[in-house]
Amino acid sequence: MRPTVHWISLACLLCFSHQTVADYNSDYQRLCTDNGPVSVGSNVYSVTCDRTLGPGLPVQRLGHRLNPTPEECAQVCEQNRGTCFGMIWANNACYESSDANGVLLNAPGVVVLTPPPLPGGKTPEQLAEELRNCETEKGGFESRASQCDTEKGQIEARRAECVGEKNTCEQNKNTCEQQKTEAERQRDGYQREKNTCVEQKVEVERQRDEHKERLDGGAQSIEIPTNAAAYCAEAYGKGYRQVTIDGTRYMIACGPQWVGNIQKAWLKADNLRDCLRLCNQRLCHAFGFWFTGRAQGQCNLVLEGMQPGPTTQQSIFAVRMI
Incomplete structure (x- = not known):
């Protein structure tokens, strides 16, 4: 049998093998008269009325359902997008075409539902x-x-x-x-x-x-007095006189007093001669030897710096001559 004759027979079966019911008529009118869409999710199928697909034989789907809707038929294609290239919907019939090169053939009352192309053909x-x-x-x-x-x-x-x-x-x-x-x-x-x-x-x-x-x-040179008190009783207020001990000259006087403004030392001395020797040993600048009063027997050595002090009758003041 030639393919054309075969497809004419298939189309007749699709159209007249079952009694036409109200659901089919309303869906057919919606698709073919009112140009209504068939949508599955976000995918919209193109609708071609009074046509079927050939020459490859389609496979029946939803045979267990009575009068499936176009949307139910298209849902089958959605599940097989890798091989489904079109659905054939008719009265109480739903077929799937896997022929990528299928052509449209006349078939009154039959509708071809073509899925939108896959993104990138994938x-x-x-x-x-x-x-x-x-x-x-x-x-x-x-x-x-x-x-x-x-x-x-x-x-x-x-x-x-x-x-x-x-x-x-x-x-x-x-x-x-x-x-x-x-x-x-x-x-x-x-x-x-x-x-x-x-x-x-x-x-x-x-x-x-x-x-x-x-x-x-012009100081007068004298021997070192052995009795300081007796010496000062005679020499008080009469200026300086010169004495020498161990080669060092001293100027001594009774009355005027100089004291150390930086450093001084108080040492014990029995007499004026001992105080002179202590000054030599310490290289003092001057000293005061106290021969009476509370400081009796004290030798006050001025080691650095001198400044005028009070006048007193209780001591002999001496300046070492460098």
Whole structure:
């Protein structure tokens, strides 16, 4: 039998093998008269009325259902998108065509439902695999994004810590500069005090030298008095006289007194001669020997620096001549 004759027979079976019912008529009118769509989910099937597909033989679907709707017939194709290239819907009939090169043939009352093309011409299995791969990549991206957020948080925390350390350093720097300014101020003050002290020392030494020159000018040389009290009773207020012990000259006087303004030492001495020797040993500038009163027997050595003291009748004052 020729294919055309075969398909004419199939079309007749589709149209007249069962009694036409109201559901089929209403669906046929909706599709072919009112140009209504057939949609399955988001997919819209194209509708071709009074046609069937050939030359490949279609496979009957939903044979257990009485008068399936066009949408139910199209749902079968959705489940087999890898092999389904069209559905043939008629009165109480639903057939699936897997012929990719099928052609339309006349068949009154029969409707061909053609699915929309697959994206990129890919099968559902391929699309599902791509979806799984995409979800896997998405998971990887989300993981890396989470890691990036964690690292970003760590960097921001470190930055905040660094800013805090920077502020602390700036505060320490300001404190250091203030301390430096204060230290320089104190240094300048100490330098002024030192300069004043040096000037005073120079002046004291000048006065001392002048005093020694005056003493050395015309002082009478005498033997070292053995009785200081008796000597001062006669020599009080009569100026300086010169004595020598162990090759060192001293100018002695009763009445005027000089004291140490920097350093002094009080030592025990039995007589004036002992006090002279103590001054030689200590290289003192001057001394006062107390021969009476509460300080009797004391030798007050002026080791550095001299300044005028009170007049007294209880001691002999001596200046060592260098």
